[in-house]
Amino acid sequence: MPKRNDIKKILVIGSGPIVIGQACEFDYSGTQACNALREEGYSVCLINSNPATIMTDPEFSDRTYIEPLHVEAIEKIIEQERPDALLPTLGGQTSLNLAVELSEAGILEKYNVELIGANLETIQVAEDRELFRNAMKEIGMNVPDGGCVHTLEEAEALQERIGFPLIIRPAFTLGGIGGSVVYNMEEYVPAVQWGLSASPVSEVLIEQSVLGWKEYELEIMRDGADNFVIICSIENLDPMGVHTGDSVTVAPAQTLTDTEYQALRDAAKKITRRVGVETGGANIQFAVNPDNGDMVVIEMNPRVSRSSALASKATGFPIAKIAAKLAVGYRLDEITNDITRKTPACFEPSIDYVVVKVPRWDFEKFPGNDRRLNSQMKSVGEAMGIGRTFKEALGKTLRSLENGWSGFHANNMPDYREMSREALTDDLRFGTPDRLLKLWQAFSIGMTPEELFDITKIDIWFLQNLHQMYDFETYLATAAKTPEGIDTETLRRAKQLGFSDKHLGILMGADELSVREMRKNAGIVPSYKIVDTCAAEFESFTPYFYSTYDEENESIRSDRKKVIILGGGPNRIGQGIEFDYCCVHGILALKSLGIEAIMINCNPETVSTDYDVADKLYFEPLTYEDVLNIIELEKPDGIITQFGGQTPLKLAIPLEKAGVPFWGTSPDSIDLAEDRDRFGALLNKLGIPQPQGGTARSIEEALKVSERIGYPLMVRPSYVLGGRAMEIVYDQNGLKQYMTSAVTASEDHPVLLDRFLENAFEFDVDAICDGEHTEICGMMQHIEEAGVHSGDSMAVMPPYLLSMSQHEDLKEYTRQMAKALNVKGLINIQFAIIYDTIYVIEVNPRASRTVPFVSKVTGTPFAKLAVEVMSGKTLDEIGYTFNDRLPYVAVKESVFPFDRFEKADIFLRPEMRSTGEVMGISSNFGASVFKAFQATNVQIPKTGTVFISVNEGDRSRMLPIARELDKLGWKIMATRGNAEFMTTRGLPVKPVLKVSEGRPNIIDHIKNNEIDLIIKTPLGQRSRTDEYAIGWAAIKSRVAFITTLSAAEAILRGLRTYSRKPFEYKCLQEYYGK
């Protein structure tokens, strides 16, 4: 069937802010889908609360709403827009759940909106774990013994029947949130309770655990004519028990015979039909018993997913794009495979390489939490590597992670050497973020793959392959010590096995550069092969490459003018989708200038690694070695390092030394901005104030600096992003303690100390400079005071508390610094203002995290302009000038992963811990703040009960807030001190007990859903345990939790607006007046 003509306008719901379990892979799929639908002539109306996405750029859909993903907002938008259809399968779990809500609330019916891509029943059968289990049994599939429960009593009865260990998984959730493995009754009850509260429908599935079985995933597609194909099979290196999102995964499956693989395929087909996925993609997870091949079904997701994004990148098959086309009526055989241009999309990709994905975690940001992996996903990003063999791919992926690893080894890491066999074994049994290095360590103390299999249940094939790498490493280390050294053949073999130059350097006692030289002298350079979906059976046209050390090179340099953009690598807290946004715009700009755009990146979740985006895509690690290899082949006219965040900046100086031509701000200027001493001197010269500061490489030096500038101090390692290991210290003890723990975090860079500016307003300014002339892109004011990382704080654009003269000063300072740093492209400056003094906190001579937000608010694609500037145009020629009079207000709010870390300190700090952001936009501040808050997925009702608990210093400022809440009809609860304070000032307050004072205490009230809002500022060290417990209870019960008074004031303004009249919803195109 060709495409449908009875629908004209399609509503697409995005996945909202980046959270653990739902990240920028949905921007990748959503962007593809929007493009595909518009290509077919449909009008696309998009709702997504995340301003950092490419998909919310106004040119990717006809009507772009950056609004909360709530039924209330969506209903309004549906009423305004009257779409014919809703496509809910491309915005992750969020969009799917909303489709169910909209459907069940009768809204879709009321406005006559058809669900396409998946119908209600399909979603329910797949997502409701009970319906799914029953459906599976009905078609003769095996599922682990167990059942679904809705109450604790049911759960207890079930447990009695099937015993321990058990696995608990809530329905309609993502990333395994609320899930756990339990071994005894003591763990069981709270685990069930948590699961029930995590599930939007209060349903959990409790199943007998099949820990240690092999875990597989199949990515499938089906069209309206029941054509069915498998796009990719994925085998998890970490067996059942570790969430797939946290597992090292390998495509295709490695250890299944064809008979076994086809059994999975047959099962997948049956399941797809039964669940009723009529058009689009889905994934199905299976567990296979390694002892006898028994297979059970774990789950199905009737939508594109994290793994479908991975599968698309792994095979070259664009699942989301095809899914969108199927949803509007096409059949698989009616769509052409872009890569071959001749054969249809109705086939199963055959790949002739191996793909390895390794997750990346940020446990360091959540100290005190158990680092063991389980069925609840905790990783924040991933890197993918492609090689001709598992070993090569793994080596490439490990060095892509940017966590200091240079391959499969822990040679330079003293922590590993000191580990006892017991501790090692224990960690290995459960899995930790560094499980692979621990396996290396285990080999190095003589443990065998067989022993390790018994401990980890990781398939022996993987263990043996790792052992081969270990063995070869030992051989290399020995050979390196002989007078002849490592011969050419051995060196080539090492490269084929995925050893990095850096790793080889460690073994040879040489530096990376000399290994590189030696390797090149021996004629050992990589070749590049094409990812073509068909294992070379057909000629392919898509320039999607990976490196290997096989003979034939397929990447042919063109004679066009060309520029390479370095991407941001794996997502991590502090460096995520925002940077990919900039890279993609950079690519588009280069293309529109007629320049060949070449992209290098290794993050499979991104839009920049969509082979459709750049003229040439190299899916490669962002290391000196791998990047320079590509540069030597392509000989570009320039490389751009200012879009990929800190990752490319780290490479800038070494690459410049290697003679690489740069586009944009020079590496020396980057160094000037990053180097405290040089930068301090510059500011002095310009007469721009900055907090007093100093640099220290030892405790002694640090103490000396502190004597000079006094406390409190802001301390941090140099060259970090997202405020890693950044802290405020109030006295000598604090400083000493920090200096002993921070040294590991700083590698060979020193520690920076600054006077901490208390109660200062913070501002973010983004600007663009052509080397001469500077224009502001946007100015944002933070709602929280300085001391809360800019990536974590709420920010308003335009600023709401800024005098005319301060405004002018900020602009002037920005101009001076941009000029002095000789910026070509983007620059970001953070300022703090106390009384009348403006201080510079930091300058980033590159695209910052705020570029997408600022671009979205103003409707100006700044990354694009930056490329034009880099290409030699002046701002005058481009014709851009700053407009500081916006007829609307936009607020950015951050989203935190505290729900995954029981022991998280939820008070905001200078260290960034948010994973994503949302935006609220409207004609007034109050509504924008409130929308932004709503978009973070916590509900605040118009009235309810608020629990207020602030420290003494904050009480007087809290009082008007409490009064106002009282006036709005809120009931107030507080513990003794605060209650007394308010009562004596005439406010009706219900006192509650602290945790230590008996029961029922505040925690009980939270758990009983008696509290709708918590305003709580830190009470200091003594109350930490209570605070953790309250925070965790609030997070589990999803109660809004506000930790600063400035945020409370802002929210209050929102509440006031909210209680007066309903919000308006307008699309960006309208805001821009287009």
Place this chain on the structure above:
Amino acid sequence: MNQQPTKARLVLSDGKVFQGLSLGKTGATVGEVVFNTAMTGYQEILTDPSYHFQIITMTYPQIGNYGVNPTDFESRRIYASGFVIREYSPVVSNWQADRSLDDYLKHYDIVGISDLDTRALTRHIRDQGAQMGIITTEDTPVEELIARIQESPKLVGRNIVQEVTAAEPYDWPLNPVPPPEEPHPYRVAVYDFGIKFSILRILHDLGCTLRVFPAHTPAEEILAWEPDGIFLSNGPGDPEPVEKAVASVRKLLGKKPIFGICLGIQILGLALGGKTSKLKFGHHGANHPVKHLPTGKVEITSQNHGFVVDIDSLPKDDVKITHINLNDGTLEGFKHKSLRAFAVQYHPESAPGPHDSHYLFQQFIEDMK
């Protein structure tokens, strides 16, 4: 990994040389070099008699991972004349495995080669067409090797079915099994042009009593066994020289329902007056989309053939095209409009490959009813 492995070379008739390491037996072997894009199923592929006289290159780079097991074989030995892979896995990981691939190759004296750029080789074959080649672990100069290739018999125009067909008729299953609970109601006479056991297994499971006949068996002898249906099997090489079989099938047409697979469709096509020709590099893999024209549905199929029935050569009045290959539009299946005979070019028994096309066996059963 660190002892010196034996070196090997693959030399193609056009002079292209690939260096690698020895796999399986040392020595030399000559055959037509083809590539297969299936990512699983090397054991089935190696034992498929249709690969007789061919050197198989696996495009998937990691081979041997799950070893070799006592069930997934398609004949009693390895038929391929050589095996080319990117990386051999000495590690065997699968509960069913009872030996390694290398042991298996050695046991059947198969010369193989690993650790070469199989993608480069595949691209070469794709662009230049399938050609003869030699794998050797010896130091022989390239010119001599090419001469050896030239001297050795060619694939086109030669009847190599006779080298793989059964010497005598036999009954399936091979090992006596307990008698079925229900008697097998359909008697199927199977022409063995190099049959894969999976076909026999499926027909058996569907209730057929099977007798397998050598390729040269005359029609009369087949009919004397009083079959309900006749099956034409897959097999290696060029169908045209398999003249006796073509003649027998011509005689059998209309007498009993006929079903053919792979070489079977070519024999049937020739018997109906069609023509066959050689494809540039054949279809060998498990991901080929085939459209079933009557329903419009697409099946993902397992394929293994170098020759094909020319789609326009079949008598249009008698024959209806039922399946075509969506990648290149070649013929994948037809049926006779009036006589009960149909055939497909691909492998509905898969092994290895998807099970999308099992319905064809059912259709054969229906024809026999």
